[in-house]
Amino acid sequence: MAASETKKRPLPAKVAAMKARKKRKLDGNNPTPPTKVPKSKVKADALAWRDVSMPDHMDDYEGFLGLEEVEDVEVVRDGTTGGISFHGTAATDSKSNGRSVPEPLDGHSDLAGYGDEDEWGGFGSDDEPSKTTSKPKERVEKSKPQPDKPEAKRKRTDSTNVSTKKSKTPSNGLFKGLTDQAADEGGEGADISAWRSLSLSPDTLSSLSKLKFSKPTPIQQQAIPEILAGHDVIGKASTGSGKTLAFGIPILETFLENRGATHPSASEGKSPIALILSPTRELAHQLDKHLTALCSNGTFEGPSIATLTGGLSVQKQQRLLKNADIVIGTPGRLWEVISEGQGIMSALQGIQFLVVDEADRLLSEGHFKEVEEILNALDRKEETNDDGGDSEVANNNRGSANRTPLGRKEATKGGGGDSELANNNRGAADRIPSNNNVSPTRQTLVFSATFDKSLQHKLATKSKPASTLPSNAASLEHLLSKLNFRSSEKPKFIDVNPLKALATGLKEDLIECGGTEKDLYLYTLLMLHPNVERTLVFVNSMSAVKRLTPLLQHLGLNALALHSGMVQKARMRSLERFTAATQIQQGQQQQQKGGERGSGPPILIATDVAARGLDVPNVQLVIHYHLPRAADTYVHRSGRTARAGQPGSSILICAPEEVAGVRRLVAKVHASSHAAKQGFFIHTLDLDRRIVSRLKPRATLAKRIADTHLAQEKGRKQDDFIRAAAEELGVEYGSDFEDEGKGKRGRGAGRKKKERDARGLSKAEVAGMKAELRALLAHRVNVGVSERYLTSGGVDVDELLRRQGTTGGGREFLGNVQDLGLLE
């Protein structure tokens, strides 16, 4: 037999099907037949491996992750030796079969390999083709004059010698915010003359123009000059006010200024410019998206961004770090990667910016220990050999912080703290030495919408922090003391809304109702806001999400669930559906059949897992079904709407037993506001009870159907459990088990009886209820305005008000329907 005889190994059926699907997708996107690139033998690790993107919410996920995939590779087995070789296109080639060769270390580029496409289509919008298969972006404005840059820097800009993920055009993803929208709109850039006073580089300005960010937000206007002047900054600004770019722009500026300098590889001591700590994975990925959007306008080579969160393999993330200019990470994973060694800690010691985003949340997430370890590690001097070793690394790049082109920053004193640093060197990474007497050269930037007032005062006067941690505020104080601001000056406090953490465009309202009427009032509210593009309903428990979502679905609304107990895929699917493009078209509200998910505007029913960080565009209404447990939570929940200067509404549904809590909340949130002094805080809406009572039969029936399904499902699970237990014990499983608990009185007895009754309902009975609900949903409910009725689709209150020529923002309509001729 000839030694060269080879045969192809057939692909497993599932993989082949996946490949075929991808091919169809590709062909659809690119009808021109792909240019055939001849395949050659390539080493496995030289292939165009691509990360399988990790989901943004992994809290409950367990199992093997950190996969990479490769396409269009033939696995060839040598018939003689039995060995295999790979024939395909190496990663360094610029194209493979018409596709861009993915950048090998991109952690978030593609979800194609995530699983069954029918189940989960990735973060992309339904309407748009996946951008992961798009051509690499073309450089434009190559000959753009760059007066500030020396020749060497310009050459560097044109180089494509990048191995980690370079900033790229943002994908249409879960965190599609204004940035993405602006980028999607394409066309001419915005007039950015309003940014001139900040003396930003032409590259940054061109990015802002492309993003159509015509002027800086107040926090950007105030924080950017201070950061560029080299100060430590503690920034407080309301939710959705652009804090990310307030620190992102100075980081990009620093990168652009440094890029002419020769950067050694990590092993030789390259330090990233910035380390950004984020309390959660979803926030980390959102930061990545926002910074990527800023740093990737196609006219310059942006910084490499490495995002380290749980879910990817530690080894891979260590690789990612090697060439990163900006590192974003959650404390747990970051500490895991750092403490593995490999010089990463030394490299991070040379950062020019340490950013702590949502500092208060970092504590509440229970990451405090890891945060403290990281902060100590950043300032710890490694045990040095006589020849210097890592001690020098710690100071690498610090001298390069000169912002000479614009003369904004003085040279930093690299190496000045060495002798003090040595005092902190006690060896192993698990030790936590105190670094308070060490003055680092890096800048520290801390941002949040919510900071404790007394803490702000203490920091502003630089009084010593408490050593104990009795409360959250004190913990934050302790954290900030650990941040080791430079002793030469106190950090600059920038509080653009000293009286408000809430966005100015936010309208706050409250609806009072009986504790058992909340479902009905929620439904009524949703029906009265049918043209809200996206609504977020916050509840305090997973069980409330599980109950309310099907209830609203049975009522024909497009309700989606999100809580941390959901399996990862379902959780991401909900967010994908919530984020996907919606077209609210007046008059196209379809009547929904009972028992099916509606197709109207999406309504996300979520626990506080969605309270922070989500930057979903056009969330116009936030409803607090339950009173939030903390004032900060109220601020952040409400902050999912009215972002980036847009208007938005927050409505609290308040039961009598929650009134005291609401008062406390209002006293905290609006303590110093003008409204509070006037004696009113959150405006009370009076929903007309006649409308509410007309909607009651359908809401009650939908609740019965939803409760029946839940009880039956619970019963099935219980049955399975008891059956398995009985089998194990060798006992007959029968009616004795089922009857257990029957007739017993005590706590929860009523609920249990209801559940038993619901379980006893036959399929036909449930079908009957559904038919009845359908009939009710088809029946129009008169809201008292001629020719305007509520069906399952709702009525647009604002439109009604406009038609009636009523002024006053809509509140009166709901409570004063007589004037509108409400019919009984």
Ligand SMILES: Nc1ncnc2c1ncn2[C@@H]1O[C@H](COP(=O)(O)OP(=O)(O)OP(=O)(O)O)[C@@H](O)[C@H]1O
């Ligand atoms: N100068 C600007 N002009 C217009 N839009 C902007 C500007 N800067 C940022 N944005 C957009 O505003 C939105 C909110 O920004 P960002 O997420 O940074 O807010 P934030 O203050 O961090 O909010 P939160 O406190 O809720 O996390 C984003 O979609 C962002 O792209």
